[in-house]
Amino acid sequence: MSHSESIDLPERAPARMVERGADPKPGAFARRAAQAWEQATGTRMAGYLLVAPAVLFLAVWFVWPVLTMVHLSLTSRVVEGVSVEGFTLENYVRLFSSDLYFRILLRTVRIALLTSLFAALFAYPLAIAIARGGPTLARLVTITILAPLLVNVVVRSYGWQTILNKTGALAWALKMFGISNPPVLLYTEWAVLIACVHVYLPFMVMPIAGAIGRIDRSVEEAARVAGATRLAVLTRVILPLSLPGLAVGASLVFSLSAAAYVTPQILGGNFSPLLGTLIEQQMLTLNDWPFGAAISTLLIALVLASNLIFLKLVGRRFARWTAGAR
Amino acid sequence: MNETVSLPLKITVGIILALVVAPLIVPVLMSISDTPYIVFPPQGFTLKWYGEVLANPEARGSFLFSLELAAIVTAVSLLLGIPCAAGLTRYRVPGQDAVLGLILSPLIVPLIVTGVALLQVFALMGWRATLMQLVIGHTVVCLPYVIRSVSASLLLVNRSLEDAAAVLGAPPHVVATRVIWPQVRPGILAGGTFCFIVSFDDYPVSMWLADGNHFPVPLYLYTIIERSFDPSIAAIASLMIFFALLLVLVIEKVFGLSLARLAS
Numbered sequence: 001m002s003h004s005e006s007i008d009l010p011e012r013a014p015a016r017m018v019e020r021g022a023d024p025k026p027g028a029f030a031r032r033a034a035q036a037w038e039q040a041t042g043t044r045m046a047g048y049l050l051v052a053p054a055v056l057f058l059a060v061w062f063v064w065p066v067l068t069m070v071h072l073s074l075t076s077r078v079v080e081g082v083s084v085e086g087f088t089l090e091n092y093v094r095l096f097s098s099d100l101y102f103r104i105l106l107r108t109v110r111i112a113l114l115t116s117l118f119a120a121l122f123a124y125p126l127a128i129a130i131a132r133g134g135p136t137l138a139r140l141v142t143i144t145i146l147a148p149l150l151v152n153v154v155v156r157s158y159g160w161q162t163i164l165n166k167t168g169a170l171a172w173a174l175k176m177f178g179i180s181n182p183p184v185l186l187y188t189e190w191a192v193l194i195a196c197v198h199v200y201l202p203f204m205v206m207p208i209a210g211a212i213g214r215i216d217r218s219v220e221e222a223a224r225v226a227g228a229t230r231l232a233v234l235t236r237v238i239l240p241l242s243l244p245g246l247a248v249g250a251s252l253v254f255s256l257s258a259a260a261y262v263t264p265q266i267l268g269g270n271f272s273p274l275l276g277t278l279i280e281q282q283m284l285t286l287n288d289w290p291f292g293a294a295i296s297t298l299l300i301a302l303v304l305a306s307n308l309i310f311l312k313l314v315g316r317r318f319a320r321w322t323a324g325a326r
Numbered sequence: 327m328n329e330t331v332s333l334p335l336k337i338t339v340g341i342i343l344a345l346v347v348a349p350l351i352v353p354v355l356m357s358i359s360d361t362p363y364i365v366f367p368p369q370g371f372t373l374k375w376y377g378e379v380l381a382n383p384e385a386r387g388s389f390l391f392s393l394e395l396a397a398i399v400t401a402v403s404l405l406l407g408i409p410c411a412a413g414l415t416r417y418r419v420p421g422q423d424a425v426l427g428l429i430l431s432p433l434i435v436p437l438i439v440t441g442v443a444l445l446q447v448f449a450l451m452g453w454r455a456t457l458m459q460l461v462i463g464h465t466v467v468c469l470p471y472v473i474r475s476v477s478a479s480l481l482l483v484n485r486s487l488e489d490a491a492a493v494l495g496a497p498p499h500v501v502a503t504r505v506i507w508p509q510v511r512p513g514i515l516a517g518g519t520f521c522f523i524v525s526f527d528d529y530p531v532s533m534w535l536a537d538g539n540h541f542p543v544p545l546y547l548y549t550i551i552e553r554s555f556d557p558s559i560a561a562i563a564s565l566m567i568f569f570a571l572l573l574v575l576v577i578e579k580v581f582g583l584s585l586a587r588l589a590s
Contacts, residue, residue: 137336158547163349
């Protein structure tokens with residue numbers, strides 16, 4: 001068989017050893033082994049054949065459905081329960097011209113932005129503890145932050161419901177401090193915001209911790225030696241140098257909270273729906289599929305735009321900042 | 327010397343971590359309350375709500391269905407994902423960047439949109455097969471994670487070990503099972519585990535594709551939160567929390583994977 005040529009060469013093995021010590025590049029043996037492997041599996045086609053099933057699967061069950069949806073949003077509209085065919089932008093115009101829908105769009109962007117902001121505020125202390133704390137502290141924080149990811153999002157949202165309820169844990173705690181008539185947060189935007197920050201916090205902490213971990217400690221030490229206060233080290237060394245992590249975290253948290261459905265439903269009720277709820281209502285309750293498709297397309301656009309803004313613009317800015325730091 | 331992590335920072339971290347675990351502890355406290363309604367602090371002690379949940383055939387059925395679904399999805403994702411990762415890392419596939427972009431694109435599009443888009447084409451095709459459709463929907467979401475995780479471990483495989491084995495006379499199948507497999511095993515295990523968890527916990531895709539006979543746990547939980555008010559909801563939420571803790575233990579101790587690696 002084809003692998004025979006790699007078997008009958010024991011006498012050259014020492015030569016290979018020597019070669020490896022001197023030159024780390026793969027030598028003749030690696031090439032011959034690769035050739036043998038290639039012959040055994042049937043030339044270059046093997047690459048195609050291995051990749052093809054997954055690619056076909058995603059082309060048929062992901063790309064095609066999404067394109068069909070975008071197409072539907074542009075070629076059909078529902079007028080008084082009857083669908084009218086033909087190219088139209090009506091579905092998109094409706095989203096921006098109707099006060100009700102536009103308010104939901106604004107609320108979605110607002111909650112997604114505020115969630116990213118608050119998540120970043122909470123994430124920095126945790127990320128510093130993970131990247132700069134001792135092994136025990138780092139491990140404790142990492143596990144406590146990541147373990148809730150394994151708890152279903154419905155349960156996590158429900159947990160906040162039991163806290164923010166009129167007879168919940170927060171009201172009880174406030175009463176202990178003598179506040180007898182605490183505001184009820186459940187079914188307000190605040191409740192949605194609090195739970196979103198909680199649910200998506202890990203996606204902010206991990207990239208920032210990674211970025212801080214990559215900062216050379218001697219940069220911080222140099223700043224301290226040069227007389228920088230702790231705060232100055234934080235704002236002028238750690239913060240700018242960890243911006244790429246923040247950008248990744250912010251784009252993740254923004255995308256996830258803009259598309260959140262479960263958390264706003266459980267904590268916001270019918271009082272503060274987001275775009276996800278609107279899609280569900282239009283599709284399943286009102287049966288207006290073209291309009292639902294248009295909102296879905298807008299949601300994709302929103303997520304892509306946020307990725308572009310956070311990753312590209314912040315990335316460029318970061319390059320300028322570190323040019324000074326280097 | 328640990329200058330960066332000062333005492334005020336440690337206190338801040340402690341407070342934030344308390345806030346992170348609070349919504350997971352309060353339901354557990356409430357689930358033992360001996361009252362017909364949910365109240366904090368809990369009054370009395372009873373385990374009857376747990377008994378009620380465990381005896382409930384609907385809850386059990388949903389749980390078993392979710393396990394079955396997640397197992398099928400994991401198997402399909404690994405079956406499609408491992409060869410794809412191998413093809414991407416070991417062969418030069420023309421248009422590799424485009425292929426990679428396609429494979430990772432389901433991670434960018436919101437899950438709720440992926441689900442609704444699938445529902446639309448299934449309706450268009452006039453195809454009704456709920457289990458198959460749920461498997462397809464979940465696999466679209468899980469496949470990128472599997473491919474990413476397995477590719478990462480394949481890229482780390484030390485090629486000179488393969489050369490060494492081949493030189494010493496090992497035929498390719500032995501190289502594959504005794505040299506390559508031990509090196510990629512953690513990646514496959516991590517990808518598969520993550521895939522299972524994502525499928526088991528999925529709400530935004532299932533909400534479009536499920537029906538009454540195929541009703542995953544997250545959807546079931548959501549409906550009972552909407553319609554009942556006694557501590558049995560807290561009990562079922564607590565059971566899910568215990569289940570997650572068990573998963574953490576299994577992942578860290580049995581599989582020897584770190585959570586941090588799984589999430590990255």
